[in-house]
Every structure is written in C-alpha cells, then in structure tokens.
Amino acid sequence: MTNTEHQSRxxxxxxxxxxxxxxxxxxxHEITGTGEAEVVGEAGDxxxxxxxxxxxxxxxxxxxxxxxxxxxxxxxRQVLERQPGTRFLALSVSDAAEDVIESIRAGARGYVTKxxxxxxxxxxxxxxxxxxxxxxxxxxGFVLDAFAGLPEPAAVHFDPxxxxxxGREREVLRLIAxxxxxxxxxxxxxxxxxxxxxxVSAVLRKLQLSNRHQLTRWAMExxxxxxxx
Amino acid sequence: xxxxxxxxxxxxxxINPLAARIAFAVLTFVGGAGLALYVLVWLCLPAxxxxxxxxxxxxxxxxxxxxxxxxxxxxxxxxxxxxxxxxSPVVDALSPGLVSLAGLVAVWRHAAPEDREAANRFALLVSxxxxxxxxxxxxxxxxxxxxxxxxxxxxxxxxxxxxxxxxNGADLAVAFAAIGVVxxxxxxxxxxxxxxxxxxxxxxxxxxxxxxxAEMAAHLHDSVLQTLALIQRxxxxxxxxxxxxxxxxxxxxxxxxxxGREQKVEAVGLAAALxxxxxxxxxxxxxxxxxxxxxxxxLDEDLAALVAATREAVVNAAxxxxxxxxxxYAEVEPDEISVFVRDKGKGFDPSAVAGDRKGLSESVHARMxxxxxxxxxxxxxxxxxxxxxxMPKRPAA
Numbered sequence: 001m002t003n004t005e006h007q008s009r010x011x012x013x014x015x016x017x018x019x020x021x022x023x024x025x026x027x028x029h030e031i032t033g034t035g036e037a038e039v040v041g042e043a044g045d046x047x048x049x050x051x052x053x054x055x056x057x058x059x060x061x062x063x064x065x066x067x068x069x070x071x072x073x074x075x076x077r078q079v080l081e082r083q084p085g086t087r088f089l090a091l092s093v094s095d096a097a098e099d100v101i102e103s104i105r106a107g108a109r110g111y112v113t114k115x116x117x118x119x120x121x122x123x124x125x126x127x128x129x130x131x132x133x134x135x136x137x138x139x140x141g142f143v144l145d146a147f148a149g150l151p152e153p154a155a156v157h158f159d160p161x162x163x164x165x166x167g168r169e170r171e172v173l174r175l176i177a178x179x180x181x182x183x184x185x186x187x188x189x190x191x192x193x194x195x196x197x198x199x200v201s202a203v204l205r206k207l208q209l210s211n212r213h214q215l216t217r218w219a220m221e222x223x224x225x226x227x228x229x
Numbered sequence: 230x231x232x233x234x235x236x237x238x239x240x241x242x243x244i245n246p247l248a249a250r251i252a253f254a255v256l257t258f259v260g261g262a263g264l265a266l267y268v269l270v271w272l273c274l275p276a277x278x279x280x281x282x283x284x285x286x287x288x289x290x291x292x293x294x295x296x297x298x299x300x301x302x303x304x305x306x307x308x309x310x311x312x313x314x315x316x317s318p319v320v321d322a323l324s325p326g327l328v329s330l331a332g333l334v335a336v337w338r339h340a341a342p343e344d345r346e347a348a349n350r351f352a353l354l355v356s357x358x359x360x361x362x363x364x365x366x367x368x369x370x371x372x373x374x375x376x377x378x379x380x381x382x383x384x385x386x387x388x389x390x391x392x393x394x395x396x397n398g399a400d401l402a403v404a405f406a407a408i409g410v411v412x413x414x415x416x417x418x419x420x421x422x423x424x425x426x427x428x429x430x431x432x433x434x435x436x437x438x439x440x441x442x443a444e445m446a447a448h449l450h451d452s453v454l455q456t457l458a459l460i461q462r463x464x465x466x467x468x469x470x471x472x473x474x475x476x477x478x479x480x481x482x483x484x485x486x487x488x489g490r491e492q493k494v495e496a497v498g499l500a501a502a503l504x505x506x507x508x509x510x511x512x513x514x515x516x517x518x519x520x521x522x523x524x525x526x527x528l529d530e531d532l533a534a535l536v537a538a539t540r541e542a543v544v545n546a547a548x549x550x551x552x553x554x555x556x557x558y559a560e561v562e563p564d565e566i567s568v569f570v571r572d573k574g575k576g577f578d579p580s581a582v583a584g585d586r587k588g589l590s591e592s593v594h595a596r597m598x599x600x601x602x603x604x605x606x607x608x609x610x611x612x613x614x615x616x617x618x619x620m621p622k623r624p625a626a
Contacts, residue, residue, distance in 0.1 A: 115517060117554075137556060141521035144560070148524060177521045178569045178615070179556025 012037040012122075012129055015056060017049045017063035017075055018091075023114075027062065030118045037122060046071070050078040053086060059129040063108075065092040065099040072099070073106040080107045089128045091116075097142050104207050110134025132197050133204040140176035143207060162210045165203065172199045375416055382413030452480055472515040479508060499566070500525045502536045503559055506543060510555070514547035517554040524561030526622070534600040535568060535620045541592045542570040542616040550574025550614060566620045573613040579606050593618070 014037050016024045024042050031037040041056040043049035046067065053061055053075070061079070065072040072090055079086050088108040092100060100111050109128045112121065113136060124134040135143070147165045165173070168189075175185045182200075186193045456477040463469040500522040507518040526532060539557065546555045552574035559568045593616065597604040602620035 115519075137519050137521045137558065141523050141558070144523045174558070174560070177523070177556075177560075178558040179519060179554075179571045179573070 011035060012125055013040045013056075013059040014038065014125060015040055015049075015053050015058035015061045016042045017044075017053075017061060017067070017072070019044045019064065019067045023064075027121075031122060031125070033118070034122070037125060046074050046078070049075045050082075053079050054082050057083075059087070060125050061086060061088045062091055062125065063088060063103075065090050065103045065111075072108070073102045076103060076106040076108050087128050087131065089124055089134060100139065100142060101146070101207070104139075104204070107208065109204065110136075111139040112136045113138055133200045135173070135176050135200055135203070137177045137179055140173040143203060144170070144173050144177065147206075162206050165206070169199050169203050172196060173203065176200075372420075375419070379413040379416035382409050382416065448484065452484075453477060468515045472512065475517075476508075476512050498525045498527055499532050499536065499559065499561065502528055502533075503539065503557065503568075506536060506540045507557065510540070510543050510547055514544070516547050516552070518543060518557060519554055520557045520559075522559045522561075526561045526566060529623070531600045531602070531620050531623065532566065534596050535566065535602060535618060538593045538596045538602075538604065538618050539568050539570060541596075542618070545593075545616075546570060546572040546574065546614060550576070552613065562622075564622050566622055568618040569615060570618070571613065571615040576608045576610050576612045576614050578610055579608055 014031060016027055016039055018024050018027070021044060024044070028039045028042070032039060040058050041052045043052050049063070061075075063072045063075055067075075076088050079088075088103075088110075090100060090103040090108040090111040091114060092111070104111060109131075110124060110133055112124050112134065116124070116136070124136075127134050143165075147163075171189060172185055175188060180188065182193050182196045185191075185196045189196075456473050460470050460473050463473070503520055503522060507520045510516070511518050528536070539559075543555055543557060546552065550572040552572040554572070556571045557568065558571075559566070594604045597618055597620070600620065602618065604619075605617045606614065607617070608614035
C-alpha cells in the first residue's frame, strides 16, 4: 500500500456493503473524515446491494465477505454480471480463509481485515479503484499456503500458467506477508512499483482462474467453523 | 413402585422410601390393607407437577363422586350379600379391596386422556361407524384389549376374594387375589405411568436446556458485559479500549468456535504457539500484532526456542519501536523454518547498540545459536526494524 498524496485528487466514490449498520457508520465516518472519499451508497443485504451498486456506479465497493444470503461473493458475482467494470475490495473480521478466497475468486480485487487503519484502508480503496490488486499480509499468507507444495501431476486440468506461482511472485507475496508496502518491496527487490503491482495482479488472476485442486481443499481444511455443529 | 406413591409418601413423612415400599408390600399380602392404603395415599397426595391431588380433582368433578358412590355402594351390597352367606373373616379380607376398587374409579377418571380417547374410538369401531384398520383403530383395539385384560384380572382377583370356598387357605388366597388386582390395575394404568415417565424426561431435557442457557448468560456476563463496562469507563483512552475490545473478541471467538475442541491439548503446533505470543503481546502492550503463518509444524525443543526468540523480538518491537503494529510472518519450508518480525518504527543503528538493547542479543541471538538456528537484525534510524529468525528443520527421527 503506497503512501502517495491523495488530497489533491477528486474524492473517491465508495459504496459500503455490510450487514452491520453500526460498522457501516463507523467506516463512513473514518473514510470521509479527510475528504479523500465520499460514500455514494450503502446496503445491508445482497439484493439491495446489487441493485444500488448498479445504480450509483461507485469507483469502488467495500464489502463484508460474511453476510446472510450468500454473502459478499454473491454480491460480487451478481454485480459483475450486470456491470463487469465494478471494482470490489473485500473486508472481513479475519480468519475465514474460505470466504476470503471465495470473494476473490468471485472477482474482488483485494482483501483487507477489519483491523486495518484508516490511512491504510484509504490507500487500499484508492489502489483497487485504479484497477490494482490489494493484498493484505493475511491474504498473501493464504495464497502462499494455498499454492504451497508441488501441484499434483495427475490433476486433469493442471495448467502451469495458472496453477503455479513464479519465484518472483512468491518473493513478492512473502514480502507482503512480512508487512512490506509495495514501495518497500520495489526497493527490496530492485524493481519498480509498477512491476510489483503487475506481479500482484498476476497472482490475483491465478487465484481467480486456477483450477488447482488444493485451493478448494485447503480452504476447506482452513475453515474455522465446522459445517454442521 | 407403581405410581411413585411410596416415594412421595416417604418424602412427605421423611422416611426411607424403601421402608415405605416394604410396608405397603407387607400390608398388601396381609389382608390387602396395603393396597387400599396405597390407593388412598395415591388419591390424596398432590401430584408434584400441578400440586393437586387426584382426590381434590375427583371431588371437584361431580360425575366422579357419583361414579365412586355407585361403585362403592354396589360393592358394599355385594359384601353384605357375602357376609350373609359366610363368616365375618371374609368381610375383613374384602373391605380393603373394595375401598381400593372405589378409589381406582376416581383414579381412572383423572388418568391418561389418551385412554379415554382410545375407548371412544373403540366404541365407534364396535358400532361399525368408524373406518377400520387405520393405525389409530388398531391402537384403539389394543387399548381395549388391554383394558379388558386388566378388568378381567381385577374381576378374577376380586372374585377370589369373594369366593367363600377358598377360605381355608385364607392368607394364600388373599395374596393371590391381591396380586391379581395389582396386575389388573397395572395393565390399566400402564399408559398413564408411561406418560408420566415421558413427561419427566421431557422436563429433564428442558432443565438441561435451561442450564445451558444459564451457563451462556453467565459466560456473557463474566466476559462481554464486564468488558463493555470497562470500555465505557475507559472511553477516554482509545488504546485501552482497543486492547479490551480485541481481547474480548478473541475470547468470544474461541469460546464460540472452539468449544468442541476443548479436550485437545493446547498449543501443540508452531502456528498455535505463535498465536499465543500474538495474544499475549497485544494484551500486554496494546499494539496490533499482524500474524501470518504459512504451514505448520509440531512444536519440538528447537521450535519452542524459536517461539521464545520470536516473543522476545515482538516484545522488543512493542517496547522500543514506537510503531502501533508489528508484523510477524512465519513460514514452514521443507528444510527450514523462518520467522520475520518487522515494525515500521523508529529503528536503530545495529552497530551502535547500547547496553539497554541487550535483550535482543542475549535472548534472541544466543537462544537461536544454541539450537542451531540463526538470527539477523536489519535496522536503521527511521527505517523500522526487521528481525529474521531461521531454524533448520531436523530430519524426522
């Protein structure tokens, strides 16, 4: 997450989706406080969110991955069907790898935890609005974990282009997991920030398109809440 | 024993229920008085559930009073007839049985409602107006058969009591008669007892649910409500509020999701151990620890040292860096395990470390070296600090 000056630009149009009204109010207060962003709409359930997002055409949608009626991933899928250009940043209290991966695979361009600080959140929103991908340390860890080990050679649909990370991508993800911002990664690896961003976008694409069997299995194993208590 | 009367009486009189049961049994076999007494007590003791004795219910119902009177008078008539024929001992033996029969009518009137329903169905079936062979009808038939058998047994027992020719072996005859009556009564009242049992177990289930609820309420009170109160009181101190909220969230989460796994031995793996470090430091120092682990490994001596060194490095960052978040990244690779502890705080010049930073070199470096690992510190004034800890993985023995 870069620390570029944003104040000079037009405020970011943000749409909030979260079934907790209190949380929406908190986020709205935080991100609009500096004038960097404005909230163009809010919704607390899947149907309303889909409808209103399509009407208000925000720069970026900030949505909670855990929601009733199919949750965040459902909103992402439904909106992208009608307006493919919409950009989503997923947000969650933490931990539930399955929900996070599902949101990303549905089309969200990034994931941050709810513990994120306001400046970090604004940076992340800005990046996603501009078409970049945003990986929090936790998401980077999820991805490294999911793509760890050798892929099964017997996998029918195995595609090395999609089902494996390159060494460079792995390095970038490791640095993200260690808490490095894109700028710091660029300095560390002697590459440009743009190159870092393109590596992250490539990982995002793999995450969304990979058929890698482990991805699902891994997410299942990581699932914190048992399916039926 | 049967209607739980002995036990209830025992409670009432504050004596041993076994003693009450034996007393009833003995009295039953000696002239059948025990049986009469049993039924009487049954009538008069209030049911635990609603606090009303059957006698009270029966008296409130005019029809029952009439019925009891009718049966009793009929029986008295029979007794008088028998007395006219034979000797007085017969009357002595009979009277308790008669009293019990009269009482049973009252009991029956206020016993299981499904029995009366079954009887009605049976009446319909016999009169040919109801559909046949439905499960309900079969049930009705069964109930009717049961009732008939019960009534037959009672009749048999009573008639034995009434028959003068058995008077020679009086005691034995009375005993058989009593057994017959008891068996009949048991047959008739079986569904009622079953229902009582079912109600009892339903009540027990309900109590279990209530206990669970109470436990949950107690837990929420001890944890969430306390924390909310604390948060309100420390509203002026955002760091304290954050610390409280975070600790509470973690506690609640583990209580909600880990309940089934409580038996498991805690913190056996590297990830779990690092999680504990994260929690402790967040609680003690009020800053955020962003922990990411990739892979996991069982905790051996070497990894325990690695965890201890990590803790030291995180605490150091919390104390000295001035940053409000520390990143911890741990990765388990086939031949090596590495942990990175990074903060974006003020940093320092590692070559000019003074005595007060001894903690790092002593407990981190030395500890890692002792276990065959390594520690490297990268820092510079204004650049934050990163501690890199590596521990070679021992080949599986």
